[in-house]
Amino acid sequence: MFSAILTLHLLGVVVWVGGMFFAHMALRPAAIEVLEPPQRLPLMKRTLDRFFPWVWVAIVLILASGYGILLGILGTQAGIHVHIMHAIALIMVAVFCYIYFLPYKQMGRALRDGDLPGAGAQLVIIRRMIGINLVLGLATTIIGTAKPF
Numbered sequence: 716m717f718s719a720i721l722t723l724h725l726l727g728v729v730v731w732v733g734g735m736f737f738a739h740m741a742l743r744p745a746a747i748e749v750l751e752p753p754q755r756l757p758l759m760k761r762t763l764d765r766f767f768p769w770v771w772v773a774i775v776l777i778l779a780s781g782y783g784i785l786l787g788i789l790g791t792q793a794g795i796h797v798h799i800m801h802a803i804a805l806i807m808v809a810v811f812c813y814i815y816f817l818p819y820k821q822m823g824r825a826l827r828d829g830d831l832p833g834a835g836a837q838l839v840i841i842r843r844m845i846g847i848n849l850v851l852g853l854a855t856t857i858i859g860t861a862k863p864f
Contacts, residue, residue, distance in 0.1 A: 731773040735845050746759065752835055
């Protein structure tokens with residue numbers, strides 16, 4: 716049972732952190748090189764439209780499996796590294812909720828209204844916040860595998 720829960724946990728992490736890495740480090744820089752804002756902004760919005768539902772699924776998997784592991788298997792024997800990962804995960808969820816409910820929604824409205832500068836400004840915020848979450852996700856992955864505490 717533990718291996719199934721851990722597998723779901725890791726799949727959620729791979730989807731979320733891997734997706735952020737791809738979008739932040741590969742897709743966006745490539746889009747900037749070959750597309751002008753009138754083409755790039757809708758591409759990035761459509762990419763996020765497809766990625767964000769998967770992030771919601773990943774969040775559910777990560778939190779549900781994480782609590783399952785913590786409460787059902789580790790209980791009071793969880794190391795400090797587990798509590799640090801838990802805290803970082805909650806911060807990451809809060810950052811994602813901010814992205815999703817504010818700049819992402821505002822970017823969609825701006826694109827719908829033909830306001831490319833407004834959409835671009837929201838994408839800058841999204842990019843920065845995804846960058847923060849990417850660093851947090853990578854740090855959590857390192858903490859989870861190295862158990863340094």
